[in-house]
Amino acid sequence: MSENVELIVERHDRLGDALGLDLLLVRDDLLPFPLAGNKVRKLKRELQDLVPGQVLLSNGGIDSNHCRTLAMLGARLGAPVHLILHTEAGSGGPSLELLTRLGASYEIVRPPDIGNALDRAEITLSGKGLSVRRIAGGCHTPAGAQAFCDAGRALIGQWRPDAVVVASGTGATQGGLAAAAFGTGTSVLGISVARGEERGAEAVAEAATWAGAPDIHINFFADFRDGGYGQHGQVTDGAIAYGWKHGLPLDPTYTGKAFAAILSDGFRADYLRAKRVVFWHTGGMMNLISDAVFRVAKEGTSFVRAE
Numbered sequence: 001m002s003e004n005v006e007l008i009v010e011r012h013d014r015l016g017d018a019l020g021l022d023l024l025l026v027r028d029d030l031l032p033f034p035l036a037g038n039k040v041r042k043l044k045r046e047l048q049d050l051v052p053g054q055v056l057l058s059n060g061g062i063d064s065n066h067c068r069t070l071a072m073l074g075a076r077l078g079a080p081v082h083l084i085l086h087t088e089a090g091s092g093g094p095s096l097e098l099l100t101r102l103g104a105s106y107e108i109v110r111p112p113d114i115g116n117a118l119d120r121a122e123i124t125l126s127g128k129g130l131s132v133r134r135i136a137g138g139c140h141t142p143a144g145a146q147a148f149c150d151a152g153r154a155l156i157g158q159w160r161p162d163a164v165v166v167a168s169g170t171g172a173t174q175g176g177l178a179a180a181a182f183g184t185g186t187s188v189l190g191i192s193v194a195r196g197e198e199r200g201a202e203a204v205a206e207a208a209t210w211a212g213a214p215d216i217h218i219n220f221f222a223d224f225r226d227g228g229y230g231q232h233g234q235v236t237d238g239a240i241a242y243g244w245k246h247g248l249p250l251d252p253t254y255t256g257k258a259f260a261a262i263l264s265d266g267f268r269a270d271y272l273r274a275k276r277v278v279f280w281h282t283g284g285m286m287n288l289i290s291d292a293v294f295r296v297a298k299e300g301t302s303f304v305r306a307e
């Protein structure tokens, strides 16, 4: 399987020199797929066994990368996509327009109603004689974790990094990487974008077992959430500005937070000292665009001011 893994690895000397690291980047934001990011890797694997005629049903926030990647893949494969969306902080205008352009149908519900709306949609679609394939939100699935386990094995086998730093949300990305790293001497450091330490680490550990790992220790850091999911403050904004000025695009929901950990002197001293470190870039460019649109609409300016 791992011969087929697409992995774009680049060394960033200027950033590495500034931070005292041998810094490598895995660019899932540059995978050869529209709206590239970690959801491409997960969903391609998830849909490998897609049965023609199946309707794809899933859920996420209005600005969910999982949902728009699913809509894109569905459009490419000719599979209808129906989405149950919930409103979330900072979600801007481009998201729904994109889903409509891709031919996906959607309903917008309040977060407590997501489960019922999914059940109702499944009954309605099945009642029309359609075969429904329900995919967990965030593609938090065994296939998603396996995709990252394979990618992690390819990376570690070739580059033998001391540490991999990655944004961690529902956990299948970090879980798959942690499964790949088990027994290799590479540590996988997940930077939480939403969850607290206990719940986050639990979900990552479960995903690691989906990818075949035993019950392993998970390194999950909740110190860079900067206000919580979809929120961001000075620390994240500073990391984003620093990244862009070094030619590394970062977003406020995911990658800006993970990179803030690498920029933190304390975090580097504790976990990354003078080592070969991989920053696994998980995507998020649409989050940056949505955030900018949202800010411009709110602040009434026609441009985003430099920090």
Ligand SMILES: *Cc1c(COP(=O)(O)O)cnc(C)c1O
Residues within 6 Å of the ligand: 037, 038, 039, 065, 066, 138, 167, 168, 169, 170, 171, 172, 173, 174, 254, 255, 282, 283, 284
């Ligand atoms: C979904 C997402 C993540 C988090 O991945 P999980 O597997 O849910 O932990 C990180 N970065 C980006 C850009 C994402 O869209």
